[in-house]
Amino acid sequence: MGTTLDIKIKRANKEMLSGVVVISGKDSVQHQGLSLTVEGTVNLQLSAKSVGVFEAFYNSVKPIQVINSTIEMVKPGKFPGGKTEIPFEFPLHVKSNKVLYETYHGVFVNIQYTLRCDMRRSLLAKDLTKTCEFIVHSTPQKGKWTPSPVDFTITPDTLQNVKERALLPKFLIRGHLNSTNCVITQPLTGELVVESSEAAIKSIELQLVRVETCGCAEGYARDATEIQNIQIADGDVCRGLSIPIYMVFPRLFTCPTLETTNFKVEFEVNIVVLLHPDHLITENFPLKLCRM
């Protein structure tokens, strides 16, 4: 069994990454130096829907590097046998005019940060490398968070995109969202009242939609994906009784709203009302997510 290299990241915060590098092996090992490299990239991919299959395949936008820096940890020398732990603290210095975005794995946009540890060795032995991803949470935004409540009313008249308005059953749904400015760790809240409805209600759902926009040479591509669907009412609910709107943002699929020159990640919530026998009513609200 040869020598193994491992990285244990303790935490990444305040623009400082700390952890330990662990070298373990039976025998002592000769090396030409140990270095750490941090790399951060934004990968953009175009959706087949917006630009066509081939373009999507070939025209992947070039990745944007956000950060790339290396430090030398240990000068050439020798590690003794057994287990050696070397703690490190790595300052995260962003490239000029770049921002340290939050880690994000979307469909068309990926922001990923990796830490690599390299052990260079003499010609006879192979170099050892270990790579691991670390998560960057953007620092809480400064400034005060102000709620932006929204009231809404849905009636047949407020609807767009209706073919035959006369065929629609009459209904009146009122409600409000406590804020469309949301803190990502806090749930989306609000209330909804079915004041009246001729047709029986089947279900009322909250649909969380993510909109990714990539800019590229041909213009830009915009794609929406549903990332969560939460039912808040099931069956013909009581009229005039307020139903809570409550949705926790899923941790893996959301990030603070991002707007850069090259790409955007935005979120929207749809309130979807299903009526008997087969009517679907959607009301859309753009959200602004932030981390406080």
Added chain:
Amino acid sequence: MAAFPWHSRNRNYKAEFASCRLEAVPLEFGDYHPLKPITVTESKTKKVSRKGSTSSTSSSSSSSVVDPLSSVLDGTDPLSMFAASADPATLAAAMDSSRKKRDRDDNSIVGSDFEPWASKRGEILARYTTTEKLSINLFMGSEKGKAGTATSAMSEKVRTRLEELDDFEEGSQKELLNLTQQDYVNRIEELNQSLKDAWASDQKVKALKIVIQCSKLLSDTSVIQFYPSKFVLITDILDTFGKLVYERIFSMCVDNRSVLPDHFSPENVNDTAKETCLNWFFKIASIRELIPRFYVEASILKCNKFLSKTGISECLPRLTCMVRGIGDPLVSVYARAYLCRVGMEVAPHLKESLNKNFFDFLLTFKQIHGDTVQNQLVLQGVELPSYLPLYSPAMDWVFQCVSYHAPEALLTEMMERCKKLGNNALLLNSVMSAFRAEFIATRSMDFIGMIKECDESGFPKHLLFRSLGLNLALADPPESDRLQILNEAWKVITKLKNPQDYINCAEVWVEYTCRHFTKREVNTVLADVIKHMTPDRAFEDSYPQLQSIIKKVIAHFHDFSVLFSVEKFLPFLDMFQKESVRVEVCKCIMEVFIKHQQEPTKDPVILNALLHVCKTMHDSVNALTLEDEKRMLAYLINGFIKMVSFGRDFEQQLSFYVEARSMFCNLEPVLVQLIHSVNRLAMETRKVMKGNHSRKTAAFVRACVAYCFITIPSLVGIFTRLNLYLHSGQVALANQCLSQADAFFKAAISLVPEVPKMINIDGKMRPSESFLLEFLCNFFSTLLIVPDHPEHGVLFLVRELLNVVQDYTWEENSDEKIRIYTCVLHLLSAMSQETYLYHVDKVDSNDSLYGGDSKFLAENNKLCETVMAQILEHLKTLAKDEALKRQSSLGLSFFNSILAHGDLRNNRLNQLSVNLWHLAQRHGCVDTRTMVR
């Protein structure tokens, strides 16, 4: 060895008695007495030990002796400690034990007067059943892919992720159709088991999926009659799940060094545990459908304790609001019930959300009569009166939680709110079953008014009256209203057409009637019940209720003369036509009679009725009746017989016994009791006549004796017969019925050869010899005073008995025969005295008959010689084998007998006794202590 002549010692019994009597020593109270128990009270030992802690030497000044045993045990002995720890919860199945324990811990906050869910559970399962086919619809995967909204363009990546999450079995939709109710229950139980298995094998995602699928079943209201039971079954699974999650997270907080205390605060919880807990909540928050999300989150409500102190108090109101989104009123009320249940368990102090649940429910109450529900009912072919009671369990529970220890004002407010809603019978019913009985009872008239106003078509009224009746059985309404309440209620009850509905109501109201009214009202009520239950033999279907009516009546009427003067009581009893039920009822009546009847009675009404009752019990005995059952019946009948007394009218008493004998001939213990009673009667007569029977009483006593004489042979137990013969013979003797006494004794003697070697005692075969020995000794001592019959020879009975003893096949290697002979020797020596040791009043025994006639004495001595020869013979046979020990002990006892009864001035007897002494000592087998005299 030649026969030794017997010379009995002349004795002066009086002098002997005087010299032998213990000297009475006046005892001062408080003196030390060896038998006085050592009383060590616990407080005293504690005091002593406390003293010991202050001063090292515990010089207890208290005069009482400290019991070393109790001081060692220090108050709590290991047994009671064990008993304290081994309470039912720990003995119960291991799977439940921890939960129950926790429940109990929590209940300690709630208090024991709160009726726990567990007690409701079984009731609901039993009540809400169906014969229709059920189906379980389980999507064990890809349900998220099926998400209803057509617009949602789920990206490939998300889908694969979700499928990873759904990676469980084949991931296909499983629908099980056409299940019977039992299949359904089994299936749910299987799911419960697979949940535990999945959890145990670390498949947390699978476990969560099972729980989600199960709770999804609760949104399905097809076969609506079964819904309450389904709720019970599925919430069991949820409870299991909640427990598993809680325990898992709890175990994560336990590191090697310290265990988390029961009442921990979130600060003590480590980060990993918190993170895991958060993960659960995040996972649950992303469940698409409302009902599973609600139930699963409610089931792990307790886990909020790990995250923050206020977690639960924030979560409960939110969940309460969430229920508003459930459209189906039945589903939603059960969801509320579950929330209340979890809430009461986890945080009983949070009354607010309970109340909110209640008021929210009232707001949605009108939905029950909405179109959606009505359409559904039509579709399923369910009538409103059978639909509405489906709400009761959940509503009762919610109401109970809310009203538990609630202030009066809140209850009043709740009442008012309920009143305002239209068609509130359902609400009324739940109010009545959940609120404090006192609260209801004081407002009974209001309630009756409200019940009357209710819409007939909805909730069945008889259920309302039943609920009201149950309250009134527990708490008393104001004095002034009582009669009016009964009148009003009964007016409605009596109009009920369906006998089942009627009897369910009546059963409850009988209690109220019995509590507050006299026999007149009770009679009316009973008459009404009879009137309703007789047509079409409706009573056949409602024996349990009728039985409970009887129990209630007899529980309140302890005076049986009053009870039987209730005219309709006996006709009521006639309704029990199935024998087993009838006997049960009779037993109840007799038990109450025995318990409460203080004085003997001769009331003809009671006697007649109870004889009838007893006869019914007796007639139920057949070849298949169990021994225990017979014993029980006999005990009850005996209790009755003992309570019958006609005072000085002995003849009537005897004729009662005659009648009783003819009635209860199948129960041996009753016959025995009767014989004893008759014997007692004879002795009573003697007492009244002060021993001098007149002609009339003599005839009566002879009748009594004759009664015994003809009754005894019908008994089976041989020793019972023997003892009764002896006993009755003694009674006959005491009443100067000499020839009758002779007959008894002869009968007894002729019975002795029939005694089997083994008899059955309490189901075990035991040798009968010791019993026989005991009986014979007793018999012989009676024979001392029996005068010889003029036509038979001297000591006729003794001889007879001796012959029987001689011929009886004794156990081999047993000395019982010799022991009897020794006794006979005692008897004979007593007989040769000038005046006997005891006499029966007014009966001349042999001493006065023969007056110490020498011929008699000679006969007597000859008999002695024969007996002694037998004894010596036996002693000789013993010398041969390995029975020396027996020989010496027998020899010693014979020696003692001679010493006590023989006249040692006679040389040969003297010689014999010396020989015996040597014999006894020769082999050194006898304990020297007994030899030292």
